[in-house]
Amino acid sequence: MASLTVRKLDEVLKDRLRLRAARNGRSVEDEVRIILRDAAEAPTAAPPPPATTTTTPRWPQTGPAITRPRVTLIIGGGIAAYKALDLIRRLKERGLHVRCVMTRAAQQFVTPLTAGALADERCYTDLFDPQSEFDAGHIRLARDTDLIVVAPATADLMAKMAQGHADDLATAILLATNRPVLVAPAMNPAMWSNAATRRNVAQLARDGVAFVGPNAGEMAEANEAGVGRMAEPVEIATAAEAILRPPQSRPLAGRRILITAGPTHEPIDPVRYIANRSSGKQGFAIAAAAAAAGAEVTLIAGPVDLDEPPGVHVVHVESARDMLAAVEAALPADVAIFAAAVADWRVAQAGAQKIKKTASGMPPLALVENPDILATVSRLAENRPSLVIGFAAETENLIGNATAKLHRKGCDWIVANDVSPASGVMGGDRNTVHLLTAARDGKGDPAIDSWPVMTKDDVAGALVAKIAERMGQTNA
Numbered sequence: 001m002a003s004l005t006v007r008k009l010d011e012v013l014k015d016r017l018r019l020r021a022a023r024n025g026r027s028v029e030d031e032v033r034i035i036l037r038d039a040a041e042a043p044t045a046a047p048p049p050p051a052t053t054t055t056t057p058r059w060p061q062t063g064p065a066i067t068r069p070r071v072t073l074i075i076g077g078g079i080a081a082y083k084a085l086d087l088i089r090r091l092k093e094r095g096l097h098v099r100c101v102m103t104r105a106a107q108q109f110v111t112p113l114t115a116g117a118l119a120d121e122r123c124y125t126d127l128f129d130p131q132s133e134f135d136a137g138h139i140r141l142a143r144d145t146d147l148i149v150v151a152p153a154t155a156d157l158m159a160k161m162a163q164g165h166a167d168d169l170a171t172a173i174l175l176a177t178n179r180p181v182l183v184a185p186a187m188n189p190a191m192w193s194n195a196a197t198r199r200n201v202a203q204l205a206r207d208g209v210a211f212v213g214p215n216a217g218e219m220a221e222a223n224e225a226g227v228g229r230m231a232e233p234v235e236i237a238t239a240a241e242a243i244l245r246p247p248q249s250r251p252l253a254g255r256r257i258l259i260t261a262g263p264t265h266e267p268i269d270p271v272r273y274i275a276n277r278s279s280g281k282q283g284f285a286i287a288a289a290a291a292a293a294g295a296e297v298t299l300i301a302g303p304v305d306l307d308e309p310p311g312v313h314v315v316h317v318e319s320a321r322d323m324l325a326a327v328e329a330a331l332p333a334d335v336a337i338f339a340a341a342v343a344d345w346r347v348a349q350a351g352a353q354k355i356k357k358t359a360s361g362m363p364p365l366a367l368v369e370n371p372d373i374l375a376t377v378s379r380l381a382e383n384r385p386s387l388v389i390g391f392a393a394e395t396e397n398l399i400g401n402a403t404a405k406l407h408r409k410g411c412d413w414i415v416a417n418d419v420s421p422a423s424g425v426m427g428g429d430r431n432t433v434h435l436l437t438a439a440r441d442g443k444g445d446p447a448i449d450s451w452p453v454m455t456k457d458d459v460a461g462a463l464v465a466k467i468a469e470r471m472g473q474t475n476a
């Protein structure tokens, strides 16, 4: 039990003793003697209560957070502490549960309230915190985690770590932990290159501490530049994820994947548009599965009502032409997956103002064809992704139409799915797909792999596993 709690208990007992002695008209010493004599004469001392395993959790434990990998983010006292707030968001985006600890110096730059509000639970600051320290909370904080990230790690904090100091909550946790530790140093270049810091870094590396950064660049101090800037939050989050997820569970690590999803909206006038029933669910599920497999994913989404998958860079677009521009901007990529239901046509001359009803009857709506994004990317001479995957949404002659589409568009694989109203695929959660793989010469019959009815999440997982297998084979 921490000394603060023991001291408190001691005071309460002494107060009670004094009261009892005063009530009985005895001195405190006499009262103590009588209590001890009574205890010795008691027939049998009551057995201690049995150890119970159903103690109230000391820390807030929300359901899903338990299954998420847990990161304890120790925020040190440097100007880069403000970036730690963005880091919380980046870690959470990757589906990690984040708990923050702040040093006293860090609280000069950002407040525990802000860090706690952004994280999954309150921010811890004190070694002698009555709310958590009554059961040696620093030991619990050191162990109830899968990874400790120190960002920013100041020169002072790293020196303390290297020496094994434990005079505040952050250093006590770092000394008590048996979990991996990732450090993101941030300091002035002179401090970073100082012999003492070099020794501390070398010592920490020998102790098994992992480092991310520091980077070279401008310092907060005017006219100062050099190595010492804290790594960007995205880099730190990626390094954290790499430690938490072993390589075999991230077969697409280092791969860039581009995915289109959802419908497109083609304007008729400022208030009306041509659309389709695509929900975007399948494309979003593929993006989430690819990100979970370690890929760097850019998801180009038409108008949908879906949450952005964690760890995915999402670009929102409206029309087919916007989507093509976003796809071109996102290249190069190793793999491109075109799951969007792109509108085939757009109105040749969309009205600048709302089109009004007139006595002369219906307005003429001339349509022109939209660019075919999949075919455009499949035929790129430069920057063609090594694996281009299309979808064939068909309501009849599924395999025949999908095979024709594979040849016509020049992609490598096509995921054929029945989108007839009876299938319930459009907007639904399940999908029945056939994976068509183009013959090596691009002309012969494709190989067909028919999958059973699956949820869109399972289709995404199966497709990502196939992609990982293929990328592993070609090492492209």
Ligand code: CTP
Pocket (backbone or CB within 6 Å): 260, 320, 338, 339, 340, 341, 342, 343, 344, 370, 371, 372, 373, 374, 375, 389, 390, 391, 392, 393, 394, 405
């Ligand atoms: N696609 C695309 N750009 C378009 C139209 C389609 O990138 N302008 C892509 C889709 O994302 C999908 C594939 O092409 O991966 C097939 O889409 P689909 O709607 O099934 O085929 P269409 O080309 O529209 O042909 P059709 O409407 O004649 O079936």
